[in-house]
Amino acid sequence: MTEPARPPQSAMIDMSRTHPPLVPATFDPEYRAALAEALSLSTPSEIVGAHRWMGTEADRTAGASFTARRLGAAPDPGRVVVTNGTQSAFTMLLGGLVGQGSVLAVESLTYPPILVMAERLGFEPRGVAMDGEGILPDALAALCRDRRPKALYLLSTLQNPTTATMSLERRQAVIEVARRYDLQIIEDDIYSLLPERTPPPLAALAPERTWYILGVAKSIAAGMKIAYLVAPSPAEAERQFWPGVRATFWMAAPISAATSTRLIERGGDQRIIDAVRTEMRQRHHIVRPILDGLDVVTADGALHLWVRLPRGSSASGLAALVRRRGVIIGTAAPYALPGEQAPEAVRIGIGHARSHQELEAAMRAVAASHADAWTAD
Ligand SMILES: Cc1ncc(COP(=O)(O)O)c(C=O)c1O
Incomplete structure (x- = not known):
């Protein structure tokens, strides 16, 4: 197994979050208009x-x-x-x-x-x-x-x-x-x-x-x-x-x-939600073939993937391997109740990556690390 050099912190792709993707072409004009109208309908002093x-x-x-x-x-x-x-x-x-x-x-x-x-x-x-x-x-x-x-x-x-x-x-x-x-x-x-x-x-x-x-x-x-x-x-x-x-x-x-x-x-919320939905459909489409063969649980509109690992494997071990390839993912551990054993599973947010290229690169890092982990066993 070749050991990839660890990328600097600033170059890391953070897939541990479940933020929705940015949709600036829709969000920015909608938000600007809503803010401007809010400020023109009342005075700033009345608002704040x-x-x-x-x-x-x-x-x-x-x-x-x-x-x-x-x-x-x-x-x-x-x-x-x-x-x-x-x-x-x-x-x-x-x-x-x-x-x-x-x-x-x-x-x-x-x-x-x-x-x-x-x-x-x-x-x-x-x-x-x-x-x-x-x-x-x-x-x-x-x-x-x-x-x-x-x-x-x-x-x-x-x-x-x-x-x-x-x-x-x-x-x-x-x-x-x-x-x-x-x-x-x-x-x-x-x-x-x-x-x-x-x-x-x-x-x-x-x-x-x-x-x-x-x-x-x-x-x-x-x-x-x-x-x-x-x-x-x-x-x-x-x-x-x-x-x-x-x-x-x-x-x-x-x-x-x-x-x-x-x-x-003004209905801007729905237009933004529609743009986020469209973007998420594309992201699921990108991700699916790359993780083919892994035990991935997700659904239409989900901002993340839940990947269950084979028996005897370690979620923190996989997260560490993925991190060496410059990608941050989460494990099940923080979700477990005190005294309970977390399942060996990882959570991967797919909305937060800044571009489709970044998303694809991150998913390839996860797939490669997953393959490495099983070869190493
Ligand atoms: C289940 C759940 N509820 C709430 C939130 C955050 O909500 P808010 O930013 O409105 O506090 C999150 C964000 O990760 C979440 O996963």
Whole structure:
């Protein structure tokens, strides 16, 4: 096996992230127009002179139309809260709905910031076994009987990291368990806007107990730092978020909220999402033949690939080999719950590469390293 020289850090291609691809030909004019219109409809002092609290009426109405894409109909804007991204919404919800000493049910491999928040806020995350469609309703019911979790956090579409999407029947079965054990659901639907088709979110089927979060980070732009949250009712939105008068860290920066509102009002959000979808179709097309023969799990619109490695192999070993070829990929380890063994699998983001050439080069590095790893065994 020949040992490639390690490239300098600046030349590394970072495939460990799940950012959507940049689509400047569409994004830049749409964003510029939304920003200019936001600034001409109100004065700068009106926009940034005060906190946005749960969002202005226009923000919450825009959030209602943005989430309507997935919910089927626009929710009452009174249920909508504009937040500084999904993670900011978590800090309020996990503190308020779960809290110190309580249990939060999560997928057996879960989004790592949830584990960080568990440590900081003092709640206990408990994993629910998954199959190719996400969490198993029977395993959730068993956890409910044993540990009485206060809430369940999940991604029903394109789960991170496995890319699993729940069928409609699986969603209904999970809701049935949640109703039986009076479980609140925190549904993070952040990857759901890119697939052409996906079943309705749990929030559309069980609005009475679902806290629905639709961030823009994975379909429009991560740096906007905007996520729209839909609470079960206006009163519950207020109960969890009006303490905002005493804490402001989760609130959207007003200029970003105003720009996002205008972007949605003028339909620019959909035009950007369409451009990202088109670009992702091309990227999947590039990647597929290069990784032919590997155990790749992904789906239409997914921003990443989940590659399961053969028995006895090491994900960190493969990541190290790939790194020597100048490419950074992630492993399953950060997604595993404390004390649990992570599967030998790697996560490869395909949206972040700056060009098709870069994407192709990175994928060839992964395929070559994978081949080297098995030759070395
Ligand atoms: C499952 C999941 N939720 C939320 C986020 C980030 O959301 P935000 O930037 O809105 O905080 C990510 C980004 O990696 C994610 O993978």
